[in-house]
Amino acid sequence: MNDRRSAHVRTGAGVPAYRRIATALWEQIQSGELAPGARLPNEAELAARFGVTRLTLRQAVIELQRLGAVEIRRGVGTFVMSPPDLVEIVASVPSLRQESDATADAFDEQALHRSARPVRTVDELILGSGAATGPLADEASAHLGVPAERLHRLDTVMVRDGRRWIANSYWFDERWAAVDGLVAEHALVVRAFADGLGLQLGYLWRAFSAIGADFDDAETLGVPTGTALLVRDGVSADDTGRPVFYVRRRLRGDEAKFVLRYDTEPMRVEG
Amino acid sequence: MNDRRSAHVRTGAGVPAYRRIATALWEQIQSGELAPGARLPNEAELAARFGVTRLTLRQAVIELQRLGAVEIRRGVGTFVMSPPDLVEIVASVPSLRQESDATADAFDEQALHRSARPVRTVDELILGSGAATGPLADEASAHLGVPAERLHRLDTVMVRDGRRWIANSYWFDERWAAVDGLVAEHALVVRAFADGLGLQLGYLWRAFSAIGADFDDAETLGVPTGTALLVRDGVSADDTGRPVFYVRRRLRGDEAKFVLRYDTEPMRVEG
DNA sequence: AAGTGGTCTAGACCACAAA
DNA sequence: TTGTGGTCTAGACCACTTG
Structure with missing residues (x-):
């Protein structure tokens, strides 16, 4: 949203891992690297990739869900939300x-x-x-x-x-x-x-x-x-x-x- | 809010512990048993009282926070929110x-x-x-x-x-x-x-x-x-x-x- | 210094959806 | 049946606020 205020302290030290992960994924979504409808890797793999527990990874994903950035479907996977059809x-x-x-x-x-x-x-x-x-x-x-x-x-x-x-x-x-x-x-x-x-x-x-x-x-x-x-x-x-x-x-x-x-x-x- | 739809399956089996706890606390707040401004017991005590881990208890409290039912102040405590001053x-x-x-x-x-x-x-x-x-x-x-x-x-x-x-x-x-x-x-x-x-x-x-x-x-x-x-x-x-x-x-x-x-x-x- | 919430791990088991 | 997300534990350490 506020595009110019992207480079934050968010990536620095003292930032919780889940927040760092959420920000990283969010920026991938904002930039289109993760396109609407795309499916994210499963939680176990994402956790491994970011070097955290699945629980920590989940905390990041759930934050993205609350933002309306992703949709989590139990038993299926996590997907990048499409722009709302208002x-x-x-x-x-x-x-x-x-x-x-x-x-x-x-x-x-x-x-x-x-x-x-x-x-x-x-x-x-x-x-x-x-x-x-x-x-x-x-x-x-x-x-x-x-x-x-x-x-x-x-x-x-x-x-x-x-x-x-x-x-x-x-x-x-x-x-x-x-x-x-x-x-x-x-x-x-x-x-x-x-x-x-x-x-x-x-x-x-x-x-x-x-x-x-x-x-x-x-x-x-x-x-x-x-x-x-x-x-x-x-x-x-x-x-x-x-x-x-x-x-x-x-x-x-x-x-x-x-x-x-x-x-x-x-x-x-x-x- | 929807007062008549209170007695749900929420209290039955199959309902996650954190949801059961959140509902219980929420109803105490709605009924006034926990008055606005009141401070909740600390997380360790609440966890013990409900027989769950602190992490599970926290999940319930955070859900209440998102509802706007409580305000969590780090290092201080968790408090019942007052009705909004719109x-x-x-x-x-x-x-x-x-x-x-x-x-x-x-x-x-x-x-x-x-x-x-x-x-x-x-x-x-x-x-x-x-x-x-x-x-x-x-x-x-x-x-x-x-x-x-x-x-x-x-x-x-x-x-x-x-x-x-x-x-x-x-x-x-x-x-x-x-x-x-x-x-x-x-x-x-x-x-x-x-x-x-x-x-x-x-x-x-x-x-x-x-x-x-x-x-x-x-x-x-x-x-x-x-x-x-x-x-x-x-x-x-x-x-x-x-x-x-x-x-x-x-x-x-x-x-x-x-x-x-x-x-x-x-x-x-x-x- | 003491008390409170914030974060994280390693592992386990469960519930659901799709093939 | 398989793969995905959903929930939970026991314990640890950190960060913040207040006295």
Whole structure:
């Protein structure tokens, strides 16, 4: 990434062996010496080549895995990752009024940038539902103005073209708990709210952050614990502006990005 | 997080010891039994308590570190992390025209949500500059419509209240390479462009994604390799709409979040 | 000086995927 | 069946922080 800052103290003394190895392999990958899709020698051989134990060698490889530089497949081998095939979820600014939610975006031909693997289908499956508990329940309660005791929680996963894509958690007033039964019919939770319950939904706010995958998200998305996830949370409201639900989505950073396009003349930067 | 999916096969047989231990500690943290700021017993004692080697115990603790559940301080101990003190960088939609860049936002009292530790100062320091190379140079070239040979690259770090905050990389036509010398005077790169070179800057687009910290970002931001980083990249243009620079910012997911507020009546969701 | 985490070894056995 | 990665041990020594 920061190409000019390559020649570091990293190669000098005092640098742990696993770090030295990871850096060496990483630079081979960056330079293209190890091309995307290439298979690395097995761990025993790499360990011998670098003069360390397999455990130490593994520490280096796992670090590369966390960087997204390699993919480790048990029983098969370790491979250099290809550049991510990002699905771009696009919204226009200031014409956001005509934009849909990311969920609906996924079906919108125009909202998704054509990638090597175009999006064809998106379904949303319920993983669990019930009374809201835990620290985020209080946050949801504050966002919605609904007491935590009255909050209902819905956990889902969006499946894109047969692949688990986005882990979602919704919080809303228990009086809308009936949506649970409508999701299968309408494929997506937001549509269950809109078409099933007849609510006209819109945004109050959206926010972006990043976290490491916890145990549940890792299992849901099929990634190693700690993998960098993009978090997009927000509150949707009905046409009177009253909050309906708080939603928190988690997706792999290398599988999608959210794009805001400013289609009109550019805006001035203050100061 | 997903509270209802707690009782897993995780505790059964076939589950690695380090995972079992990590889960056990994690649940103690989630339940508040291990309160934020609390110090864990040292590794030797924990290892004995769980009946494993110190190395195995460490594997569990490191996994918790990647989750952001604990902070490991060498020579001191391991502590339960406090809930993140997120700085909220707020933009209003559709009134985005009056919004400034994140850099300028950092100085805007209204744009930053009051957190426990309010933002007082933001400076931007140059880490390096020169000809643009590497894979991202091609991307920048495409975004700007400038040949890669003519691209200049500028690496900086924004320092908030004395703490390294955001790692930035800028790419732009070499004819603006003079900004390098203006950054110190104007504190921020965007201001060096605006006030130093007299360019009226605005957005063409912004995008959000997430990655694991690579070796350079980890060193720049003082975090472990692989830490989840929020990436915000985009292209800024002058008042004629011609692209000026492509910028890619990386920041810790637990230190800031970008918020888009829809201040007017809510928007309809399609479909 | 004492206590804590950081790194490493040599060897073993297990779990999974592909042939 | 073979080859690959996944987990674990018992012990050692090093590096950092604090008193």
